[in-house]
Amino acid sequence: MSLQVLAPGLLTSVQDLGRTGLRRYGVGTAGALDGYSARVANLLVGNAPDTPLLEITLSGPRLRFDRPLRIALTGAQIDARHDDVELPGWRPLDLPAGGELRLGACRRGCRAYLAIHGGLGVPRLLGSASTDLRGGFGGMRGRMLAAGDLLPLAREAGPAVDTPRIPPWWIAAAPDIDLYRDALAHVLPGRDATEPADALFATSWKVSAASNRQGLRLDGPPLQSADRRERVSEPVAVGTIQLPPDGQPIILLGEAQTVGGYPRIGHVASADLPRLAQLRPGDTLHLRPTDADSAWRAACDQRARLARIALAVAQRLAART
C-alpha cells in the first residue's frame, strides 16, 4: 500500500518534528517548520504528534492511492479536491480508495501539512524521518518529492467509505495560526545591538522572495549593527535573527546552519515560530520586544491549547467509529 506521487508540487517533503541531539556534528533540526500545524494534522487522524507527514510549500502535489485513507490538512489554506469533492482543512477526512487527491495553490499561508492515518513509512535516520534538504539525507532519499515516487503507507490507513466523509466540526487555527492578520512575532534580546537600538521594532517588514526553509529574509530599511567588528562563528538557534552586512535581517528557520558569524540582533520566541513558517513572499511581519517570562508563558499556553485539542479530537474520533 503506497501513495503514488503523480506531480510533486513546488516543494513537498517528508517531515516530522525534526532531529535533536546532533547539532554538535553540524546536523540541524530540519522537521516541519510549522510544528503547531503539523502536530494538529497528526492528532486529527489519530497519529502520535511526531508521525511523518508531508510539508507542502505554496503549491501542492497530485497523489493517487488504492486504499481508503483518513487524512487531515492543516497549516496554509490550500485548494484541495478528491476527484470532484472539495476538501476543507483542520478536520479528519475519510476518502474512498482509488481516487486522486489534488492539492492546488495555498491561498493564505505558505506551508500546508498533509497527515495520513498510520503515517508515511519512511525510515528514521538519526532519530527522525525529516528530510534534511541541505544535508541531502532523511525523508524520501534526502530530497523533495518527485513525480513517480511511492510513499509507503500503513496497512490500515483509514476506514472503508464509498464517498468522502467530511465532519461538520473542525479545529480553529487561530490564535496560533491566524492567517487573516499580519503576523506578529515577539523578539527576545540578542547579543548584538542595532543602531538605533529599537530599529527592528520601528518598522514593519516584508518577507523577501529569497526566503526558504533555512531562513526568512526580511526586506525593509537597512539596519546597522552597533558594533561592526568581524565575529567568529558561534552556535545559533532556530529563531535567531542575524544581521548580514547588507542590513536586511534573516530569521533562521528549522533548516538553518548550526553556527553563524553574523551579528545576532534578537531571537524570535518559540511560540511564534509556527506563524513565521506561514509567511510567504510579500507578506508583512511586525516584530515586538518581549522578555523570557512572557515567552515562556506563551509557550506554555500554546502547549496547553495543543493538549486540549488532543483531548477533544480523541473524544470525537472515538465517538465516530
Next chain:
Amino acid sequence: MTTPAIEPLGDAALLLRWGERIDPDLNRRVHVLAAALDVIRPPWLLDLVPAYATLALYLDTAAFGPAEPPLAAAERWLRARLATLADHTDDPAATPSARSIEIPVRYGGEDGPDLDAVARDSGLSPDEVVARHTAGDYHVALLGFAPGFPYLLGLDPMLALPRLATPRQRVPAGSVAIGGAQTGIYPRESPGGWRIIGRTPLVLFDPLRDPPALLAPGDRVRFVAVDDAAFATHARERR
C-alpha cells in the same frame, strides 16, 4: 579561575562564553567543559554544541515545570556546578579525552587545484606546502557549515591565506582546504570558497553511521600524504 559568562540564546538555549576570538586555550576550555557536562547530562539537555570560545546548551523546555522559565532553572543548575568545573578547565593539562585520527590525503593535481597557487602565495614549493600541512597537529574546534564539516585549528601560519575572491560552485566531497588560519574538509559536494589543496577518500559524514560524523569536536587530527594506490585502498575500505 575563568568562569564563562552565561547568555540566553533565545528562549530554549543558553550560551556559555569565554571570549570572542579564535584562541586554542579558550577552545580547550570549551571542550573540557563540554566533556564534563556530557558526563552529568541532565534529562532536559538536548544538545551540547562547542564552538571556538562558546558552548551552547539546547534545552527541552517541555521537561521543566511551569513555575519558572526553563532558562532560569537551567542557569541555576549550571551555576551550581560551574565553580567546580571551571577549576578543572583552568588546568592547562586538562584536555578532552580526544581521539587521534589520521586523514589520508592525495595532495595536488585534480584533487588539489589550488595547491600551486597556495605555494606561490606563501612563497613555498608545493612539496613544502604538503610537508607543512602534514606536519601540523590539528584539533577540531567545531563542526558546522554543513553536517560533518570540521573547522581545524593548528594550521602552520605560513599556510594561512585568504579565501577565494569568488567561491567555487562545486567543491567535491572529501576536499581538504585552507580558509584563513584554518583548514577543513568538505563532507559533501557543495559550493565553497576555501582553497583546495587535496582530497581524502574517507567519508566525513554518513547518516547511516553512529555517530554520523567521522570527527567530533575536540578530536586531534593529522593529515598523511598518500599516493594513488593508498588512496584507492582507503576508498575501497570505506563502507
